Amino acid sequence: MTELVVISLEPWDDVWRRNQYVIDGLLRSDPGLRVLFVEPGPDPLYDLRTGRRPRRGAGLRVEDGYEGRLMLLTPTKWLPRALGPASDRMLRRSVTRAVKRLRWVQPVLWINDPLWAASAASTGWPTLYDMTDDWVEASRAGRISSRLRGGDAALMRDADRVVVCSDELARSRGRLREVRLIPNAVDVARYRRPAARPSDLPDIPVAVYVGTLHEDRLDVDLCVQCGQALDDANAMLVLVGPNALSASNAQRLATARGVVLLGGKPFDAVPGYLQHATTLVVPHVITTFTDSLDPLKLYEYLAVGRPIVSTPVAGFRDASYAQVTIADRTDFLGTVVASVLADEPPYDVPAALPTWDQRVREFREVIEGLVDDRR
Structure with a gap:
């Protein structure tokens, strides 16, 4: 029996990301x-300061569909990190208490x-330490940036294994210690299975972007x-995707001519939006942070066979596939419009x-290597 404690950047919800695909596969296999x-x-x-109704974490519970072998824990952050290390200690204690309640001894x-x-x-x-993004290079306030850098440095020093998702992370972190490159992937069969056109997809030619809307990636202008x-x-x-933009940029896109925001969609609904796109687009900024990504x-875009137009961002700019067209910022608009009007076959x-x-x-x-080391 192997026990695994996953400290995630995202909730376990119906908008799936890398760690949910991997954890789901590990549990099923x-x-x-x-x-x-x-x-x-x-x-x-923070809720009180921003005028929202205060919420508490949902605590420990069992997720459906895995025979009781997937537990979710949502702790409550009672103190701001600005007050010192007490906040993090309280969060860590909530995890160790849950592990004791589950009667696990030394999980991974x-x-x-x-x-x-x-x-x-x-x-x-x-x-x-599984690095899915180089948050050290993300644009954050000074105090948060300092904590991210400190945490990253500590994990690079103390973690028994480091996994990275991109070639750039393998190069930058591989200079510091041994790392293992495990890029992203796709469930090809699910993305190729024909899906009905989503009812909220406009019934005109559409350029579709699927992913979390965030200034770290998306070029709002x-x-x-x-x-x-x-x-x-x-x-x-x-x-199409969860909106993590600032209020001002979210408002700009919500009111922009020719733009529609559909919000986050369940992972099993995403193939329909991609399959019925006229063109798939990647209007990303080019930064040190986006250069660290394996999108x-x-x-997912490649799996549905629709034409793709992307700014020269990591992953896409190195993809030697006929359906991918790279266009810099000055040529992006014309290239997207031409692709949409061409309405190419799959x-x-x-x-x-x-x-x-x-x-x-x-x-x-x-994981097996870590378990063997423990033994």
């Missing part, structure tokens, strides 16, 4: 695995969030301009697209 998935906790004091610790770095030393559990150019061509830019959408799916089954096997090797 190993009946002896049990997982405690720790979600980001609500901050009641899987950390996505570098702000939880002290858990590796405080618990003594075998630790995997370019999206506004793209919507206007498409509207002039009787087409539209459709943004999940690269694999492309064949690349034969070598990696699957989540492959990635699950690779992560299992890492």
